[in-house]
Amino acid sequence: MKVLVAVKRVIDYNVKVRVKPDNTGVDLANVKMAMNPFCEIAVEEAVRLKEKGVASEIVVVSIGPKAAQEQIRTALALGADRGIHVETDEEVQSLEAAKLLKAVVEKEEPKLVILGKQSIDSDNNQTGQMLAALTGMGQGTFASEVVVEGDKVNVTREVDGGLMTVSLNLPAVVTTDLRLNEPRYASLPNIMKAKKKPLDSMAPADLGVEVAPRLSTLKVEAPAARQAGIKVADVAELVDKLKNEAKVI
Amino acid sequence: MSILVIAEHDNSSLKQATLNVVAAAKAIGGDIDVLVAGENCGAVAEAAAKAEGVNKVLVADNAAYGHFLGENLGELVAELGKGYSHVLAAAGTTGKDFMPRVAALLDVAQVSDIIRVESEDTFVRPIYAGNAIATVKSSDSIKVVTVRPTAFDPVAAEGGSASVEQCDVVKDAGLSSFVKEELAQSDRPDLASAGIVISGGRGMQNGDNFKMLENVADLLGAAVGASRAAVDAGFVPNDMQVGQTGKIVAPQLYVAVGISGAIQHLAGMSDSKVIVAINKDEEAPIFQVADYGLVADLFEAVPQLEEELKKVL
Incomplete structure (x- = not known):
């Protein structure tokens, strides 16, 4: 079966985020960018499904500026077979991303679509669910285990109280949580091979989708800094402070 | 303005997070209705009716909602949500699962995980893992919003006397089914x-x-x-x-x-x-x-x- 994986180019998770002095956003100039960590887990899961013989082809799609092709190439180096780049320099919000992905799904007709549960920049946690709703698919969100059986997929989900397993009809959408797998690193020969794998580029208009943000960001600020308090000498002093000064016990 | 708050519960008791979300709804202002969707969840509806500031409780009691499957809840809430200016739910794993489906079915954006209400259409939310705080304004006619419960002091659990109405809308998308649950057992607080x-x-x-x-x-x-x-x-x-x-x-x-x-x-x-x-x-x-x-x-x-x-x- 064909698996479609959506990946997003975001700020590298090791980079310290700085808010721009004019409060219009986060400073991304000359900042290292990378594949969103949850998307790496999505790619890895697809590759494992292919290694198990469950997936026959992995198509990776990314929406974003020209440079997002770097993340598509990374996914190709990790084991995806071909890439689709929906190129736009505009801000693409979750609903528009879901509409673009829906158009790709209609073209490619994958049996399984895997996405990260959220991107570490906007932290929305929406696109996978929106895509599932728009395409009329079931969804296994925050997955920690994915087992394909015949025309169904069983997804174990990380929920507030523990774990919950659902069975979904295929085609279905899965969004990844951290414990689903540990992504591999791309080897140098695979990075070289990835350069020769096919990568199609298209504009949102080619997919018949107009990118028009519904949410406008009025300002972005740094969070209020918390002041460091005092050091206590021993446990007795700590308990005394908690009881008599902070009055929390 | 009218606000629909989706209750968070386990079919037997109302989770406190619901009271935090009602507090966020009060900060927006307007009539607040609470939807309790579940199976054999009458006790939850009674609890929700006692919460401060609630106008009406709608109870959708059906096996289709028993395990809070996002596909079914999404369709239910999208249908009921058409009559409201705002739809709010806690940003827990249940709300995060079904609310984006609601937004997509209504063709509106979702504002995730808000920590403050600035006005009826403007909200404050953390981005970049809390390393930046964004103020965002929605231009959609229905605002679909998930709320970080800890950012709002809960309304009182007692003292209200909302009416309770049965809602007989049954949405079973037939896309998913519950298999099993392994919930951590603990006598300690949540x-x-x-x-x-x-x-x-x-x-x-x-x-x-x-x-x-x-x-x-x-x-x-x-x-x-x-x-x-x-x-x-x-x-x-x-x-x-x-x-x-x-x-x-x-x-x-x-x-x-x-x-x-x-x-x-x-x-x-x-x-x-x-x-x-x-x-x-x-x-x-x-x-x-x-x-x-x-x-x-x-x-x-x-x-x-x-x-x-x-x-x-």
Whole structure:
């Protein structure tokens, strides 16, 4: 079966985020960018499904500026077979991303679509669910285990109280949580091979989708800094402070 | 304006997070209705009707909603939501699952995980794991919003007298079915709503040592949490994880034991009222956010803490 994986180019998770002095956003100039960590887990899961013989082809799609092709190439180096780049320099919000992905799904007709549960920049946690709703698919969100059986997929989900397993009809959408797998690193020969794998580029208009943000960001600020308090000498002093000064016990 | 709040519950009791979301709805202003969708959830509806500030409780009691499957809840809430200016739910794993489906079916954007209401269409939310705070304005006719419960003080659980109406809309999308659930069993309070939380990190060295924290937690009536490092090391299960990728907590007292204070952990607990850090590394970043820091070997300090607490409690 064909698996479609959506990946997003975001700020590298090791980079310290700085808010721009004019409060219009986060400073991304000359900042290292990378594949969103949850998307790496999505790619890895697809590759494992292919290694198990469950997936026959992995198509990776990314929406974003020209440079997002770097993340598509990374996914190709990790084991995806071909890439689709929906190129736009505009801000693409979750609903528009879901509409673009829906158009790709209609073209490619994958049996399984895997996405990260959220991107570490906007932290929305929406696109996978929106895509599932728009395409009329079931969804296994925050997955920690994915087992394909015949025309169904069983997804174990990380929920507030523990774990919950659902069975979904295929085609279905899965969004990844951290414990689903540990992504591999791309080897140098695979990075070289990835350069020769096919990568199609298209504009949102080619997919018949107009990118028009519904949410406008009025300002972005740094969070209020918390002041460091005092050091206590021993446990007795700590308990005394908690009881008599902070009055929390 | 009219606001539909989707109750968070387990079919037998109303979760406190619902009261926090009603508080966010009050901050927006307007009539507040609460939808209780579940199976055999009458007691939940009665509890919701008593919450302060609730106008009407709608009860959708059907097997299709018994396990809160996102496909079914999404269709139900999208249909009911057409009659409201705002649809709100807690940003827990249930709300995060079905609310984007609601937004997509209504063809509107969703505003996720708000921590403040600026006006009826403008909300404040953390981005970049809490390293930046964005103020966003929605131009959609229906605002679909998930609310970070710890950011809003809950409304009173008693005192209201809302009417309770049955809602007979049955939406079974037929796309998904429940297989099983493995919920952590604990007599301690729920991590997300506990007044006191004591968490252990990699410094705990193994899962057995968490027993020391449990002893202290039982004295304080506290919940026990963990850092992602402790979860990744396999000491404790993931549902104990506090942090950007785990649970966001904001208790009266947060005690971090053997936790260095990685950004992703701080993002999950730095709104706590009082923070205590116990760590043998004086340079650990956790001390930069702690109100009271104790530089000590946790294997000595935690048993001492238990003894000292026994004296004063």
